[in-house]
Amino acid sequence: MILKKPRLRSFAEAHNQRHITAGDRYLYAQPKITQSLVVIGCGTMGQEHMRVAAILGRMRVQGIFDTHQYSLDCAEDNYRQYSSEPLVRYDDLRSACMDPAADVLLICTPNYTHMDILQVAMQSGKPILLEKPMATDLADAAAIVELDADYKSFIQIGLQYRFKAQYVEAFHEALVRRSLGTLKTIAVSEHRPPFLDKVEQWNKYNRYTGGTLVEKCCHYFDLINRLAESTPVKVYASGGQAVNFIDFERGGEPADIDDHAFVVIDYANGVRANFSLNMFAHGFFEELVVGGDRGCLKARESVDFHRQTDPEVTLHMEFGETAAARKTQLSYPSIIEESGHQGATYYQHAALADRLDGVLTAIGGSVAATPREGFTAMLVASAAQASMASGDALLIDDFLCRCGMQPITL
Ligand SMILES: NC(=O)c1ccc[n+]([C@@H]2O[C@H](COP(=O)([O-])OP(=O)(O)OC[C@H]3O[C@@H](n4cnc5c(N)ncnc54)[C@H](O)[C@@H]3O)[C@@H](O)[C@H]2O)c1
Known part of the structure; x- marks a missing residue:
């Protein structure tokens, strides 16, 4: 069992605790960022993932890709409300998937695009979070199960x-x-x-x-x-x-x-x-x-x-x-519940980050969907x-x- 120290987020961010320097921040310390992610499709759900990643603090958002300029602009504007970290905007899907600085790919585009985008994403060999539903028809869903069986990394489905x-x-x-x-x-x-x-x-x-x-x-x-x-x-x-x-x-x-x-x-x-x-x-x-x-x-x-x-x-x-x-x-x-889907997306990210860090954990009775x-x-x-x-x-x-x-x- 992995014992984690409590995360005292409200104390860590309180005005009267600002004088605690980085060196003395133990209970107030931010989690270590160990992975970086790329969001493909930054509409409602892609942006929820970006926000949740920032709140969880274990994965950095390396970059975003979307076929609509306006979605990219809005996603970046919204991201700037809570993060000053650099954010790459990719020109095409392939460069988004192949960026060597990215460890994991999140596919958050409309359902009918999932299969085509997944096939390009899998060429990267990287772990993938594919939003639900995995496809629009059962034949594609079955094909994804087969692709996953031979994949050297893993695919997690966004059934959070x-x-x-x-x-x-x-x-x-x-x-x-x-x-x-x-x-x-x-x-x-x-x-x-x-x-x-x-x-x-x-x-x-x-x-x-x-x-x-x-x-x-x-x-x-x-x-x-x-x-x-x-x-x-x-x-x-x-x-x-x-x-x-x-x-x-x-x-x-x-x-x-x-x-x-x-x-x-x-x-x-x-x-x-x-x-x-x-x-x-x-x-x-x-x-x-x-x-x-x-x-x-x-x-x-x-x-x-x-x-x-x-x-x-x-x-x-x-x-x-x-x-x-x-x-x-x-x-x-409340900071977790307000980040989307009553906190479910946050804990799905925690499960993803655990798996990327090589730790398989269940949150209560829940594990991420295969x-x-x-x-x-x-x-x-x-x-x-x-x-x-x-x-x-x-x-x-x-x-x-x-x-x-x-x-x-x-
Ligand atoms: N897990 C959940 O609870 C949950 C909740 C909402 C949506 N979703 C899923 O997330 C996915 C996206 O839904 P949404 O609500 O964010 O939709 P949305 O319309 O708000 O956003 C989709 C984004 O994908 C972009 N896009 C479309 N085709 C693309 C392509 N080929 N390449 C790159 N970008 C492309 C669009 O421009 C748009 O910005 C869907 O599969 C949906 O079912 C899951």
């Missing part, structure tokens, strides 16, 4: 919801402590506002995203797969586009992105799961309810836009008469998209066969 405080705790209870007994049911729901505006509005179209269940909900299928600890065997989904972007069009092409869905998943070990989505809500509400033969777990996250209060994150554990119930309020330090896990999340998501389109329940083996792939066992 695993690092949200409530899911780290839920995994610990359900999978490490086994306090719920044998799991039987898993129910996840998300209620949120519509997809945000994006550069060239790629997220309004199925062909650029893979569909809503792939683009957004792969996060939740990843959580469900991890909890089920088994192979998905059957998927049924019903959903569509009811409210959002009904009147939206770009270049004469109307938006076709779905905004609500209900998905049911059966697993080989008998676990049953469901996922429900509403993207025309007026705040953020996310819920996970897990039922086992010994207890029940309820994890919730809500953000109230009306009252502009702090997000509320809770975990309830209930065991009837057999053990004490508990209700816990969860949070990471391409194989990214593929399995996409498998459920893609089968759900196909079920929504046909109206039929799909056996996963049949679906894989239709996609030209062999059955899988997890």
Whole structure:
């Protein structure tokens, strides 16, 4: 086990502690920067990674690449709000990937570009963080798993919801402590506002995203797969586009992105799961309810836009008469939560930095997602998209066969 000294960030940055010189800074010391990263695609998520890297302090941002000048300008302007370190702007993708001063590449471009960019990035032999979803279709996702198997370095998939405080705790209870007994049911729901505006509005179209269940909900299928600890065997989904972007069009092409869905998943070990989505809500509400033969777990996250209060994150554990119930309020330090996705991106970076430094650690019950896990999340998501389109329940083996792939066992 690696013992780390506490990081007293609020003391370290306090006015009345400025007189403590660099030589005397032990508890106030910044972590050592051991790696440098390049961000490819510096829109919303690329910039979140840049900010998180600065807060974590273990990786330097060496440079940025984007095909849109305006995104580069905004990313650099925003970076200058919190860092005076030099920042290289690359002229093309290849020079971004091959910069000898860069140790790790972060691919944060729209989903439909991931496969092409990844293939260039892999020529560098460097570790890569590839944003979720790894691709827009299952064939590309499977190809990425194969490419990864022969890759001399590693690929981490940006499924960082695993690092949200409530899911780290839920995994610990359900999978490490086994306090719920044998799991039987898993129910996840998300209620949120519509997809945000994006550069060239790629997220309004199925062909650029893979569909809503792939683009957004792969996060939740990843959580469900991890909890089920088994192979998905059957998927049924019903959903569509009811409210959002009904009147939206770009270049004469109307938006076709779905905004609500209900998905049911059966697993080989008998676990049953469901996922429900509403993207025309007026705040953020996310819920996970897990039922086992010994207890029940309820994890919730809500953000109230009306009252502009702090997000509320809770975990309830209930065991009837057999053990004490508990209700816990969860949070990471606010500087970490505010850096994006309730701190999940920060802890995903910590996991990446650990791996780059040759230390494999789990944060609570969470480890970073592999391409194989990214593929399995996409498998459920893609089968759900196909079920929504046909109206039929799909056996996963049949679906894989239709996609030209062999059955899988997890
Ligand atoms: N992990 C998460 O929770 C999370 C959250 C949001 C987005 N994402 C993912 O991150 C990726 C980017 O999403 P975003 O919200 O930042 O989108 P965005 O539109 O805000 O930014 C994308 C950027 O990529 C640039 N770009 C487009 N094609 C490019 C190319 N070929 N080469 C270089 N740059 C290119 C665009 O100019 C833009 O600046 C997507 O895959 C998305 O699904 C993940």
